[in-house]
Amino acid sequence: MITSQKQKIFILFICTLLLFFQGQKTNAQINQFYYKELSQKINRHNTLYYSGTPSISDEKYDALMTELIEIEQHNPQWITSSSPTQHVGHTISETSPTLNHKSPMLSIKKMRKIQELINFDRWVKQKINVDSPTVSYYIEEKIDGIAISLQYENGRLIRGLTRGDGKRGQDVTDIIKKIPSIPKQLLKKYPKFIEIRGEIYISKLQFIKINKARKKLNKKLFANARNLAAGSLHLNDSNIASRRGLVMTAFGIGKVSTPIASTQKELLKRLDDFGFNIPLKGTLCPSIKETIHTIQKLMLQKNQLPYETDGLVIKVNNLIHQHSLGRTNKNMLGMIVFKFGGIQVSTTIQKIIWQIGRTGKITPVAILKPVWLDGSKISRVSIHNAEKLKQLNIHVGDTILIEKAGRVIPKIIKIVSSIQTAPVSLPHQCPVCLTPFVKIKDTISYHCNNTSCPARIKKQIEYFVERNKMDIQGLRPSLINQLVEKKLVSSPIDLYRLDLKMLKQLTGLSAMKAESILKSIKHSKTKPLEKILTALGIPFIGPQKAEILANQFKTMNALKSASIEELKTIPRIGEATARAIFNFFQDEQNQKIHYFSLHDAPYAKQE
Incomplete structure (x- = not known):
């Protein structure tokens, strides 16, 4: 039977609808994929920040969080417990000794505009529903350090924990017991049990002193005081940490057996009586108008403080009201942070x-x-x-x-x-190397495409030996420069050919240091396949995709043999990534990379 013209039009209409709804579903899937990628990206930045190695500015981080919050508001069904909006701090390594906080150690919402403060004050008044037309606030400087929680029983210090993920933190008791500003025994009248919350930091003068000493020893300088404080708390040697001049300032409490104060101002007085340092610029403001005026005044004084600050904390002074405002999984709602701009x-x-x-x-x-x-x-x-x-x-x-x-x-x-x-x-x-530059299609980037360019090789090796990759210690940039210039290595994998005789050709390297480097190179051979895949610097391959590839292929040889079509079938490996992996292993230099199993050593095959 011949189909009528109307039937043809009807069938075409139905097919169009099906294609439209299929497209809608695909877009939703893509959006959800982007949401997961964004969530994982922020979690990675959280880990870097709390370990003292942030890689983006606070402004960029806040922009990412704002975008994530907006997506979750429109798609609440996507939210999981791993979302950065559902927890504070960062994911803790399973190998770190951790303990539970007695009460959650939450964060504080950040604001940057005066109008946001006015809106916060309006919201507070509505929530607490008091007759007074004004609410008093207590302002403290936000010290740019590392959050710490101390537990005291019968006035005696028993434990010190980092913030961690807000529910449990890393046990750093041995280190904090050697910080002079932390009382081992509370003074005056104290409750049976109390959690003291505060910030550990290194003063501006101490930071300059440490860097001057390192410069004399030709050691790498620390980037800033906060990173140094964070790194010091994660050292295995408490004696080294104690020599760095860590200091603590207390500003709050967690769980307490009996109440010790009714206002934030009174609470700080009690902490002072216990023997703690308290914020130097603490100020009680009777209204939001006075709060804004004080903020503007304190912003001009921030450089006069002995420690680094990156904002002011504004707290509802009445603790009953402050606590009644509640909390989310991430933030305490009875206070906010007003952030400063950068220096x-x-x-x-x-x-x-x-x-x-x-x-x-x-x-x-x-x-x-x-x-x-x-x-x-x-x-x-x-x-x-x-x-x-x-x-x-x-x-x-x-x-x-x-x-x-x-x-x-x-x-x-x-x-x-x-x-x-x-x-x-x-x-x-x-x-x-004098190779003509090439502009990469559909980008604004220009490249030197010579894979044997000494400048590229040096940077590849620097990347390869980093702590979060192959963790080869002692190979500083000046030594890597010599290795490449003396033609002792022509790729990161050539590091596994080095011996003591070759290292003795380098200037500024003692025999003891050379032995230490070789030992570190040998130890790096125990790294799993995903670590070396990350360290090789294959385009688009970060830690997560490297782990996916390692789980899929098990060996380097299997991955090297994979076609573009085979790679594209793997979850999260798209066309561009598959092509980048394939092209990487087609390069003659990279053909030398050999890796038999997850525990064999990577090495360059002898010809």
């Missing part, structure tokens, strides 16, 4: 150099007149790419304003004044 200084651009990364990407770097910023001397700042250089319209000799993103990475904020010399232009070839 900024001006300096002059002396020249622009072009730096080659491990993937061959070229990055313009401004060499600056050295200037002290947030505890360290800054002499260079990345401009990220040639397009950014063009947008900023930077010239050699310009005066610029810089600050540290995430208290670690210096960045250019703006040009203060320009002398309008000749504009800086992109060179046509690699300054190291």
Whole structure:
């Protein structure tokens, strides 16, 4: 039977509807995939931050969290217990000795605008439903350190825990018992049991003193005081940690057997009586108007404090009201943090150099007149790419304003004044190997595609030996430079060919240090397959995808033999990633990589 024209149109209409709804489902799946990726990304940044190695600025982190919250508000069915909005702190390693907090150690919501404070005050008044037209607030400086919880029984210090994931924290009792500002026995009248909450930090002067000593010993300088304090709490040797000059300031309590105060101001007085340091700039404000005025005044005084601060904590002074406002899984609601902007200084651009990364990407770097910023001397700042250089319209000799993103990475904020010399232009070839630059399709990046470029090899090795990858200790950049320049290595895998005789060719390296490096190289052979896959720097392959590949293929040989089509069938391995993996192992240099099982040593095959 011949189908009528109307039937054809009807069938076409039904097919169109089916395709539309199928597309809608696919988009939802893609959105949910993006949500999971974003959630995992924030969790990784949380781990880096709480271990003292943040990789992004607070502003960028807050933007990621805001985006995640918005997605969850529209898709509450996607939320799981692993979402960063459902817990505080970071996931704790199963190998770390941990204990439960007696009461959750939560975080505080951050604000950056005065209007947000006014909205917070309006919300507080509605919630507590009091007759008074105003609510009093207590303001304290937010010390930029590491949150700590101390447990006391009958006035005696029995335990010290880091924040951890908010429910349980790392046991650092041995270290905190050697911090002079932490009382081992509480003074005056104290309850039978109490959790004291506070911040551990290193003062500005102590941080400068430590870095000066390290500079004399030609050791790598610490980025900032917070990172140093965080690293000190995670040291296995409590004696080293105690020599770093850690200090604690107390500002709150967790579980307590009997109440000790009715207001935040009174609570700090009790903590002072117990023998603790308390915030130096604590101020009681009778209204939100006075609170805003005090915030503006304290912001101008932040550089006068002996420790680093990154904001102010505004707490409802009445503790009954403060606690009645409740909490979420992540935040206490009776208080907020008003965040400061970053510390900024001006300096002059002396020249622009072009730096080659491990993937061959070229990055313009401004060499600056050295200037002290947030505890360290800054002499260079990345401009990220040639397009950014063009947008900023930077010239050699310009005066610029810089600050540290995430208290670690210096960045250019703006040009203060320009002398309008000749504009800086992109060179046509690699300054190291003289290979012509290639612009990567659909990007703004230029690359040196010579896989034998010494600059690329140096950066690849630096990446390979990092602590969170193969963790080969002692191979500092100056030694890696010599290894490449003397042609002792031409890839990260060549490190496994090194012996004592070869290392003796390096200047500035004692026999004892050389032995230590070889021992660390040998120990790295115990790393599982996912670690070496991460360390190799394959494009698009981070720790999570490396673990997926290791679980799928088990051996390096099996992965090297996989086709693009086979790789694409693996969850979370798309077209671009599959092609990057395949192309990586087609490179002649990478053909040397051999790895028989999860516990065999990676090594370069002898010809």
